[in-house]
Amino acid sequence: MQVTETLNEGLKRGYAITVTAAELDAKVNEKLVEAQPEIEMKGFRKGKVPMALLKKQFGQRMIGEAMQETIDGAMNEHFEKTGDRPAMQPDVKMTNEDWKEGDDVAVDMSYEALPEIPEVDLSGVTLEKLVVKAEDEAVTEALENLAENAQEFEARDEAAASEDGDQVVIDFLGKVDGEAFEGGAADDYPLVLGSNSFIPGFEEQLVGVKAGDEKDVSVTFPEEYQAEHLAGKEAVFSCTIKEVKAPKAAEINDEMAKKFGAEDLEALKGQIRERLESEYAGAARAVMKRATLDKLDELVTFDLPPSLVEAEAKQISHQLWHEDHPEVEGHDHGEIETTEDHTTLAERRVRLGLLLAELGQKAEVEVTDAEMTQAIMAQARQYPGQERQFFEFIQQNAQMQQQLRAPLFEDKVIDHLFDQATVAEKEVSKEELQKAVEALEEE
CATH class of the missing domain: 1.10.3120.10 (Trigger factor, C-terminal domain)
Structure with missing residues (x-):
């Protein structure tokens, strides 16, 4: 095998690799000897097929494998010898495209080598580490946010109308084309207005209602609604408003702390x-x-x-x-x-x-x-x-x-x-x- 340098410019490298016909033939024979003990053929016992017959039968099939393994071996040997590390997968191409059995194999290999990395001494470098202490104001702000998330609801006066953010407790029955549908009814359902947990347009129509009111809410199911039989359909929900509750932030005390596992x-x-x-x-x-x-x-x-x-x-x-x-x-x-x-x-x-x-x-x-x-x-x-x-x-x-x-x-x-x-x-x-x-x- 012969390896000749064709390019050495900056980090770019190029080599012409020649694998002789004799080397390739030796590799094929090596692979046949390795496979011989497991090969069976009519007229011969397992492992006793003559090498000449094996080569005639399987030689052509093994030439491609032998060629690839030989070239890979040449590349690995080159990198071990030179210490080069390719930045990306080397570009390898066969140059004698009219190759036939018995010819040498000529291959061009090109790549960009990774550079030599210089030593780095950071002993003289000073870095600044910013340190921030959690001030009481920040802790208080976080507590207030937790209190909002842990909010509860308390009943408004009976005559008070619901507002966005309120919780309304409702019974409802939904119908499409006058027929009730599965999953379209509930009793004592606590719905927070503005939570967008119901069909678009539903919650907005309940702003301004009072406890004891009855209201029909008309909506259209989205075209991409998960229940295909309802997708795009118009529906009317008959709602009974049982209670209107206003949001109330939780008190910041030991009880609230326990809700968060403290x-x-x-x-x-x-x-x-x-x-x-x-x-x-x-x-x-x-x-x-x-x-x-x-x-x-x-x-x-x-x-x-x-x-x-x-x-x-x-x-x-x-x-x-x-x-x-x-x-x-x-x-x-x-x-x-x-x-x-x-x-x-x-x-x-x-x-x-x-x-x-x-x-x-x-x-x-x-x-x-x-x-x-x-x-x-x-x-x-x-x-x-x-x-x-x-x-x-x-x-x-x-x-x-x-x-x-x-x-x-x-x-x-x-x-x-x-x-x-x-x-x-x-x-x-x-x-x-x-x-x-x-x-x-x-x-």
């Missing part, structure tokens, strides 16, 4: 304070992570594989285009222009991606099975009732596993970099942290 109000305040400071810490980490990536971008420079930059720039332009055209759900649109800004951003992403991968490998950063399981379960919760199916889908899909693993790996590498740098804490207000986070979104 022992008492002080314990609930402690939980809220802890949750708020955890949220602040997460936002502060995002700010410090961006600062770290900016430092890396300044400290390190190296050549980038053009194919990776081009692919990333196309992905960026495609994503941004869809954000600007949310009405287009498919991908059957025309070609999207990649701008200089897209390419600049792509270069940064590729550079930092390669650098973090290298740093993580050198630091022996690994994502554990337990961490992957936790990440999969967190994603599965977004599909209530289908968690098991989602879990099995991820287990059988290597690409999806990599999509979940990549951000976990990156975060662990970032934590490793935090440990290497000098981190100075700075206490700031919630508003200052919010401004820092908004600045990230604007970039």
Whole structure:
């Protein structure tokens, strides 16, 4: 086998690989010897078919496999010898298209090599970690929000008319073309006006009713209604208003705290304070992570594989285009222009991606099975009732596993970099942290 370099320009590499006819024939014979013990043929015992007959019978079929394995072996040997790591799958093509049995096999292989990543020293870098304490005002605001969510309803005066947001207790009977239908009736049903829990147009017609009123509500079922026999049909609901209740926020006390699983109000305040400071810490980490990536971008420079930059720039332009055209759900649109800004951003992403991968490998950063399981379960919760199916889908899909693993790996590498740098804490207000986070979104 002969490997000749044909291109060495920047990160671009090209090689001409020649596999001799003798090497290919030897590979075919090797595969036949390996298969011989299991082959049966009329007139011969199992495993006793002569090699010449095997070659005549199966040789042609095995040439393609032998050719592929020989070329793959040559490529692997080349990468082990040179230490090159291709940025993307190498482009391999046979050059003697008129090849026939007995000829040498000539193949061209081209690829872009991943660059040598320089060492990074963060020991002299100082990072600022923003720290926000949960103030009493923030805890009180959170408590008030919880009280609204835990609201109760108390009866209005008998003569009081219902308002949007009130709860009306009703008996109702629905009919289509004068006939009652299944599921169209209920007694003592508590309906919150404005909750949009009933057919569109139903709740609005009950604004202004009083206890003891009887009212016919006319609505039209949506065309896409789940019950096909009712879809698009007009219906009349005869309603009896039994009670009108006004919303009342829950009192902020120990009883309310117990509704949210806390022992008492002080314990609930402690939980809220802890949750708020955890949220602040997460936002502060995002700010410090961006600062770290900016430092890396300044400290390190190296050549980038053009194919990776081009692919990333196309992905960026495609994503941004869809954000600007949310009405287009498919991908059957025309070609999207990649701008200089897209390419600049792509270069940064590729550079930092390669650098973090290298740093993580050198630091022996690994994502554990337990961490992957936790990440999969967190994603599965977004599909209530289908968690098991989602879990099995991820287990059988290597690409999806990599999509979940990549951000976990990156975060662990970032934590490793935090440990290497000098981190100075700075206490700031919630508003200052919010401004820092908004600045990230604007970039």
